[in-house]
Amino acid sequence: MMRYWLFKSEPTTFSINDLEHSPNQVTYWNGVRNYQVRNMLRDEMQAGDYAFFYHSNCTPPGIVGTMKIVKTGYPDFTAWDPTSPYFDSKSTAIKPCWFMVDVQFVNKFEQIISLDALKTHLSLKNMLILRPGNRLSITPVTKQEWEIILTVSADSKIR
DNA sequence: GCCAACGTTGGC
DNA sequence: GCCAACGTTGGC
Numbered sequence: 001m002m003r004y005w006l007f008k009s010e011p012t013t014f015s016i017n018d019l020e021h022s023p024n025q026v027t028y029w030n031g032v033r034n035y036q037v038r039n040m041l042r043d044e045m046q047a048g049d050y051a052f053f054y055h056s057n058c059t060p061p062g063i064v065g066t067m068k069i070v071k072t073g074y075p076d077f078t079a080w081d082p083t084s085p086y087f088d089s090k091s092t093a094i095k096p097c098w099f100m101v102d103v104q105f106v107n108k109f110e111q112i113i114s115l116d117a118l119k120t121h122l123s124l125k126n127m128l129i130l131r132p133g134n135r136l137s138i139t140p141v142t143k144q145e146w147e148i149i150l151t152v153s154a155d156s157k158i159r
Numbered sequence: 160g161c162c163a164a165c166g167t168t169g170g171c
Numbered sequence: 172g173c174c175a176a177c178g179t180t181g182g183c
Contacts, residue, residue, distance in 0.1 A: 008181090057181050058181095061181080115182080132164070134164085134181095135166080135179080135181070
């Protein structure tokens with residue numbers, strides 16, 4: 001059963017352009033250090049799932065494109081590197097604590113669908129990203145939400 | 160740069 | 172296992 005997701009990233013750290021220009025347009029999504037999100041990466045995400053790429057902490061924040069999960073959860077090895085900002089001594093190769101998936105670029109929207117724009121769609125009002133105080137860097141998206149947002153993106157192209 | 164929300168830590 | 176203090180996220 002295919003699922004849909006939304007991945008947040010600060011574009012100054014890693015943007016959709018960075019993904020587009022990665023080798024084979026694929027990258028590992030490392031650095032998740034939240035247990036709820038870890039569980040999604042480790043247990044729930046499947047190859048073939050689709051995800052929105054969301055730019056956070058920028059002007060304006062919003063969804064900028066889509067990507068695809070191409071490798072299911074495996075240990076986030078950047079947690080093992082003492083020189084990495086993502087180092088965490090809790091995690092070892094024998095007993096990994098943190099996980100990541102590989103994602104592949106699919107497309108970039110011609111126009112960002114800003115957080116403000118998302119808020120104007122009644123049918124999207126239950127999106128986790130719109131919930132005040134939601135800080136999960138990855139959230140599940142329903143099939144309906146996925147399709148509505150793609151429609152919004154196609155509409156914005158015509159204008 | 161402010162601040163609300165909320166996850167994590169650590170003392171007890 | 173409770174909960175206050177603290178740190179981080181992220182919109183504004």
